[in-house]
Amino acid sequence: MSRNDGMNYAPKGKPNKVVSENEFTFAAIALDHGHIYGMCNGLVEAGARLKWVYDPDPSKVKSFVKAFPNVLVASSEEQIMQDEEVRLIAAAAIPSKRCELGLRAMNNGKDYFTDKTPFTTLEQLEIARAKTKETGKKYMVYYSERLHVESAVFAGQLIEEGAIGRVIQVTGFGPHRLSAEIRPKWFFEKKYYGGILCDIGSHQIEQFLYFAGCKDGKVLHSKVANYNAKDYPELEDYGDATLIGDNGATNYFRVDWHTPDGLSTWRW
Amino acid sequence: MSRNDGMNYAPKGKPNKVVSENEFTFAAIALDHGHIYGMCNGLVEAGARLKWVYDPDPSKVKSFVKAFPNVLVASSEEQIMQDEEVRLIAAAAIPSKRCELGLRAMNNGKDYFTDKTPFTTLEQLEIARAKTKETGKKYMVYYSERLHVESAVFAGQLIEEGAIGRVIQVTGFGPHRLSAEIRPKWFFEKKYYGGILCDIGSHQIEQFLYFAGCKDGKVLHSKVANYNAKDYPELEDYGDATLIGDNGATNYFRVDWHTPDGLSTWRW
Numbered sequence: 306m307s308r309n310d311g312m313n314y315a316p317k318g319k320p321n322k323v324v325s326e327n328e329f330t331f332a333a334i335a336l337d338h339g340h341i342y343g344m345c346n347g348l349v350e351a352g353a354r355l356k357w358v359y360d361p362d363p364s365k366v367k368s369f370v371k372a373f374p375n376v377l378v379a380s381s382e383e384q385i386m387q388d389e390e391v392r393l394i395a396a397a398a399i400p401s402k403r404c405e406l407g408l409r410a411m412n413n414g415k416d417y418f419t420d421k422t423p424f425t426t427l428e429q430l431e432i433a434r435a436k437t438k439e440t441g442k443k444y445m446v447y448y449s450e451r452l453h454v455e456s457a458v459f460a461g462q463l464i465e466e467g468a469i470g471r472v473i474q475v476t477g478f479g480p481h482r483l484s485a486e487i488r489p490k491w492f493f494e495k496k497y498y499g500g501i502l503c504d505i506g507s508h509q510i511e512q513f514l515y516f517a518g519c520k521d522g523k524v525l526h527s528k529v530a531n532y533n534a535k536d537y538p539e540l541e542d543y544g545d546a547t548l549i550g551d552n553g554a555t556n557y558f559r560v561d562w563h564t565p566d567g568l569s570t571w572r573w
Numbered sequence: 574m575s576r577n578d579g580m581n582y583a584p585k586g587k588p589n590k591v592v593s594e595n596e597f598t599f600a601a602i603a604l605d606h607g608h609i610y611g612m613c614n615g616l617v618e619a620g621a622r623l624k625w626v627y628d629p630d631p632s633k634v635k636s637f638v639k640a641f642p643n644v645l646v647a648s649s650e651e652q653i654m655q656d657e658e659v660r661l662i663a664a665a666a667i668p669s670k671r672c673e674l675g676l677r678a679m680n681n682g683k684d685y686f687t688d689k690t691p692f693t694t695l696e697q698l699e700i701a702r703a704k705t706k707e708t709g710k711k712y713m714v715y716y717s718e719r720l721h722v723e724s725a726v727f728a729g730q731l732i733e734e735g736a737i738g739r740v741i742q743v744t745g746f747g748p749h750r751l752s753a754e755i756r757p758k759w760f761f762e763k764k765y766y767g768g769i770l771c772d773i774g775s776h777q778i779e780q781f782l783y784f785a786g787c788k789d790g791k792v793l794h795s796k797v798a799n800y801n802a803k804d805y806p807e808l809e810d811y812g813d814a815t816l817i818g819d820n821g822a823t824n825y826f827r828v829d830w831h832t833p834d835g836l837s838t839w840r841w
Contacts, residue, residue, distance in 0.1 A: 473800050473811065474827065526794035526815060528823065532741050543741065545825060547794060547815060555796065557813060557825055559742065 315342035315372075316453050322352035331418075332357035332385045333376070335398035335406060336365040337489070340420040342372060344395045344447045348418075349373075353393075357385045386413040393418055397447075400504060401497045404429035411442040418445045422507040425499030448511045450479075457512075464516055472517045472554055477509040479560035482568070485537065493537040501529055501541035501560055509558035510548065519550030533563065583610035583640075584721050590620035599686075600625035600653045601644070603666035603674060604633040605757070608688040610640055612663045612715045616686075617641075621661075625653045654681040661686055665715075668772060669765045672697035679710040686713045690775040693767030716779045718747075725780075732784055740785045740822055745777040747828035750836070753805065761805040769797055769809035769828055777826035778816065787818030801831065 331353050333345055337360075345355055359379040360366050366378055379385050385394070386409060394410040396403065397420035404424055407417040423446045424430045433444050451457045464472060491497035498504050514522060527546035534542045542562040549555050564570075599621050601613055605628075613623055627647040628634050634646055647653045653662070654677060662678040664671065665688035672692055675685040691714045692698045701712050719725045732740060759765040766772050782790060795814035802810045810830040817823050832838075 471800075473798075473831070474813075474829075476827070525796070528793070528815075528817070530741075530821070530823075532739075532821075543823075545742075545815065545823065547796075547813065547825075549796070553798070553800075555798075555811075555813065557815075557827065559744070559825065561742075563741070 315339070315346050316449075317346050317350070320350040320352075322350075324352040326352070327354055329353045329392055330356050330390045331393040331395055332359070332379070332388070332391045333369065333395045334359045334382055334385060335396040335402075336360040336362070336369055337399050337491075338397035338420050340447060340449060341369070341395065341397040343449055343453055344397065344418060344420065345373060347453060348393075348395060356391060357388065359385055382409070386410070386415070389414075391415060396420070399491045399497050400499045401425040404433050407433055407444050408436055411436050411440045411444070414440070414442065416443040416445065418443075418447060420447045421449070421511075422446075422499060422503050425497075425503055446507075446511075448508055450508045451512050451515060461515060464518075474554060475513045475516050475556045477512055477556070477558040479505045479509055479558065480564045481505060481560070481562050482564040482566065483534065483542065483562040484566075485534070493540050495539040495541075501544040501562075502527055502546055505560040506544060506546060506558060509560065510546075510556070513548060513554075513556035513558070514550065517550050517552065517554035517556070519552050519554060521551040522548045522556070524548050583607070583614050584717075585614050585618070588618040588620075590618075592620040594620070595622055597621045597660055598624050598658045599661040599663055600627070600647070600656070600659045601637065601663045602627045602650055602653060603664040603670075604628040604630070604637055605667050605759075606665035606688050608715060608717060609637070609663065609665040611717055611721055612665065612686060612688065613641060615721060616661075616663060624659060625656065627653055650677070654678070654683070657682075659683060664688070667759045667765050668767050669693040672701055675701055675712050676704050679704050679708045679712070682708070682710070684711040684713065686711075686715060688715050689717070689779075690714075690767060690771050693765075693771055714775075714779075716776055718776045719780050719783060729783060732786075742822060743781040743785050743824045745780055745824070745826040747773045747777055747826065748832045749773060749828070749830050750832040750834065751802065751810065751830040752834075753802070761808050763807040763809075769812040769830070770795055770814055773828040774812060774814060774826060777828065778814075778824070781816060781822075781824035781826070782818065785818050785820065785822035785824070787820055787822060789819040790816045790824070792816050 331348055333341055349355055355373055355376050357379045358369050358376045359382050385391055393416040395418045396406050398406050400422050403419045407419060410417040437444050525547050529541040529544040531540060531542050534540045545559040547557045599616055601609055617623055623641055623644050625647045626637050626644045627650050653659055661684040663686045664674050666674050668690050671687045678685040705712050793815050797809040797812040799809055800811050802808045813827040815825045
């Protein structure tokens, strides 16, 4: 993996097992985004057993098996859903399809661990919320930028310890590299990716709520633009928003697909 | 001057005379803000002759004369206004009074050079605009953060040369130290200082318009708060805003009076 390949950045940490061998079995379904690798690394490092993988695209499965040689290749999603040993489904589907997969997982008595963004519509959010109440199962989100980065975890600990006092404002910048030529088609269709504020911005909003200690927040203003991707009319290559939390803290974030190709740092 | 004394930061540059001796005479009136020192330094370095100073407070005049020993102390504003040799009035009055002093200057055939913020109401702006048209005189503003900082000037040159391409977004942060105990009373009364977005924020808006090459802009959203200065109920110690320029570039800025006392860098 090259240093500027953020899409497939899959951190490996210091193993810190929280379950004993064979205590917690999970499976990977839907490999549409490279984050699935980091998600599975983290679960395995925590002691979980990766039993199955399934994706309709054999080439994606082949790459996945290379990274996790002990995994069994399922012939259908159904095969995994019916395996009672499987307690959790890890998935990185096309954003607009993440919710329906989560519902299927919960309907089959499994917790769900999806790549961000977890939803592309408010309707999906409501349905998933109702389903978690009905089934008692979890719908958890891989916000890699905060959950899988040591310095972000440390920042959260410092805030918790009161090291910087009250957090009254959080500002977040999420520059990303477009690399349009290697993106799948769905990446440029708004009904699938959900818009830049939903896709990348969900990271920033989660960080705000967490670091400022809010339980809820309100979007006060937001804007999006397509400044430089006229070949992809449905792509928003710029977005920003400002929020206020239920404790009076405020937030501003800016996300974009304008990282220059020549820049050496990663961040797709 | 201590390193953290931004209020009285009065840069001295490499002299670059643009007028010959006695070609351009000016006077300083209203020493309410320390920026007047930087304003006069810059004019003197450009070759101008500082003839007069006037302020009703003798202690302010005394300090000023120490810095500019050749200046004559006027016994009234009127004395300066009637001196035909004086071509420009430099002034750092209480913000809400800056416009009326500017009108008097222009009415007396002099250009006006005021510390920022130049106005505290839109009505003042309209009156001053009409007066410049009527008299042909100038109402110029000392936006020190951009005009009197070499790196800011250099940034503007780089943009002009196309070094970074099209500017699509400008973000500005203006943290300041409150040092409430040494501030004058007017500093905490909103009708005088005009609100934080007007007082400090005017710097940021000017920078946006300049660096993004806009001729005009619209405020899309703004907010202010008093998070930590309950003893001063009219002080806004936090503010932010987002704008869009007439060329499609956007801006976000945040200004505050939350720089911790213990921080070694300047910025009142």
